[in-house]
Structure formats: structure tokens, C-alpha cells
Amino acid sequence: MQKSDIGIIGMAVMGQNLALNIESRGFSVAVYNRTGSRTKEFIQKRAKNKNIVATYSISDFVKSLVRPRKILLMVKAGEAVDIFIEKIIPLLDEGDIIIDGGNSYFKDTERRYKIVENRGLLYLGTGISGGEYGALYGPCIMPGGDKRAYQQVEDIFISCAAQTEDGPCCTYLGPSSAGHYVKMVHNGIEYGLMQIIAECYHLMKLGLKMSIDEIQQIFNQWNSTELGSYLMEITSDIFTKKDDLTDKPLVEVILDKAEQKGTGKWTSQSALDLGIPIPTITAAVDARIISSFKSERATLAERFKREKKNWKVDKEKFLSNLKNACYICMILSYIQGMHLLAAASDNFNYGVDLSEVARIWKGGCIIRAKLLDIIKNIYRKNPGLSNLLLSDELRETIFRRSVDLRKVLIEAKTWEVPTPAMSASLNYYDAYRMDTLPANLIQAQRDYFGAHTYQRVDREGIFHTSWQA
């Protein structure tokens, strides 16, 4: 039997579409899934007459692969990955490659990397973004781990990744868990952007009392400007969809409880561990959590009624400010994510090239946006930049739009419409550009109750005061 170039374990949404994508680029693929009926259905329908081989036991799957074997795991993140690694390791030979393409937690990837490498095998923790459509037509691929393994799979990855005028949306990102770390931060930024867009929608709906059709037109218009991005595009599309049952806009009949799978929370947790502020992203995680308390929210909405006055506002002016506010908040979401990546790269010795990260995010992934071109060019010129707020290129853009963000938030607070991510963005900007913060008082309090000491503004040294003496 002719052996396959690559094997994929996990025939759910991502595994199936990646198998079809890779096959369409001229590679042969073997597939396996825990539940055989899923594999069978795939091979009889979507994979019919394609260079894809179905296998129904792990040993047949392993035997069906060209050496060094390349095995891509596309199973649910967590225990399933460990289960398959343990199952396949004894069947593999030195130099064979295991690739985890799921949304694994980067610390799990570090642990698995060591287990696999200790057995003479190579490991790649690889973030893949783009959802169902991206997996089929060209995702953004974020590989990290053993560089020798990457060199073996590079031709497959590069050919099935999304392509932009800046090249394929795939590059080797660094050792160990670098790929999954970058994917985690990608998802963190995604949380921020989604929440910012949702807040703009909420302000248009509650503050300006706009219809869904009007809101759709605004998002559509914004998408053709500097705000152009995949999330802006799909948001505009979402507003056009009518519900089959009620003929209302579908978005209006969807329950307002946002779910999450953990990548946003991990981003915030890691940022706290590394001491990097990412308040826009963390506010977006919190906003999803607050939304989940639906019944309490309903009770509290009665208990603390919102003022529903007819506020006087210049609609056109507000929308123009809102567009700029949305843009600066999005910029700040990327700025915080990139800051975290820079710190993580230093701390974990990933050696991540941030301009390459911005380049590969330009296509295939959920956070692709025009803005990434600017970010890529800034890092190309200045690879060591710790925080994009320090870049000359964004200075004017941020400064001018911050004025409009402030105006939007003043209205939002008068209307009593929550804007957690947008408010967090402005606070981040205001705090970061302020040379004197009230942290002197915090230090005094710490020294008062805990003798934690402080430094002075006028002389070197560490000081302690007996405050009650």
C-alpha cells in the first residue's frame, strides 16, 4: 500500500477541513478518529475519491505513514492530546514527528515537548487559526517547538496556509511552546476586539436607538476604512441575517450569554504572571463572565433601573467619534497583546520575531486586519521595541483618536451603557502616559501597615518610616 505524507488524528471540524486542504495541495493524507463512524462518514462523503486514506486502528494509522512520520493531532485540547500521545509514542520510530494543532495550553505543550523529545521523537506545538473556513482554504499556522521537525513539515504547512501579498501565513516561531503561546495571545487579542465591536453595537442600539439595518450599514462602511478587518466584516454580515422562525434579525434572538473555552483567560493569567498590563483583554474576559450571570442580571435590572431618557446627541458626530474610538481601542488591544508577547519571548527564550507574527496574522486568522501591516512595519524597523505605544508611527493616530474615545465614553456613562473594554483601553492609555501616578500613596500605605519600605524621588536608597511614632 502506498504510504501517506502526513496523518491526522481527530476528524471533527478542524481535522476534516485541514485534511481536505492539505490533500488539495498535492499531499496524501491518512486519517484516524477515536469514533470510527466519523471517519467512515468523512471518507464516504467529503473525502470520496480523494488521496485520503481512512484507518480504523492506531497501529494501521501509524503503519500507513511515510517515515519520518508526521502526525497532526486535531483533537479537543486537554486530556485527549495526552491520551493520543501516550498511545502513539510506543508505535513510533526515532525522528518521527508529533504535531499538536489544537488550542493547547502552553504549559501543557512544554510538558509534552519534554516527554516526546525524551523518547527520541520530535514535537511541534502549533496554533492554527481560521476556524472551519480557514482550515479548508488557508489558515494562519503558528508552529513552535523542534526546528528540525518544522523543516520536515514546512512544505506542507506553507502550501496549505493562507497566502497574502506578504507571503504565506506560517512561520517557525520559536522553541518549546512558542507556537501555542503566540496562538494564545492571538485569541486574547481576539477577545478584546470582539468585545470592543460588541460595545460599539450596544452604544448604537441603546444610546442612538439605531435599527439593526442602520447598524449594519455603519459596520459595513467602517470595514472599508482603516478599521478593515475580518471581525468587522463578519459583524456586518451577521446583522444581515434574518431568523427563519421569527423573521427578526437573528442576532436579536440570540441569548446574551457569551461562552469561552479558556484561551482569553489563559492570556490574562499569563500576563499577570509576567507583570504585563493587558486590561482591554482582561476586561473582555470579565465581560463574558458577567454576561453569563443572566438571571442575576435580570433581577438587578429591575432593582437598579437604568435611566431611559431621550438623550440629546448629534448622531453623525457621535458615530464619527465612535469610529475613531473603536479604532484606538483596537490598536490598544493589539498593543497590549504584542507587549505581552515581547515579554514572554524574553522570559521563555522564545526569540519570537514580532514583525513575523504581525505578518502571518495578516491572513487566515480571526484577528486579520489592515492595522497589522502598520504593526509589522514598526517591528521590522525596530525589532526590540517593548511597547508599540512608544512607536513614532502610531503616536499621532493614538493621540488624536483618544480625544474622540473620551467623548464617546462621557456619553456612554451618561447613558448608563457598560463599556468595559473601551473604558479599560482609555484607562490603560491615560495611566501609561502619565509621569506621576498615585502609586506614591500605595507605597506609603504598604510601608505603614507592613514595613514594606519605599524609595524617594529626591535621593537614592530604600527607606522606612515609623508612621505611628
Ligand code: NBP
Ligand atoms: P473539538 O475540539 O470539538 O474535538 C473533537 C475531536 O476530539 C474529535 O475527534 C473527538 O473524537 C476528539 N476527542 C474528544 Br472531544 N475527547 C477525546 C478523548 N477523550 N480521546 C480521544 N479523542 C477525543 O474539534 P475541533 O473543533 O475540530 O477542534 C480541534 C482542535 O482545534 C481543538 O483543540 C480546538 O480548540 C482547535 N481549534 C478549533 C477551531 C474551531 O473553529 N473549531 C479553531 C481553531 C482551533 P470523537 O469523534 O471520537 O468524539
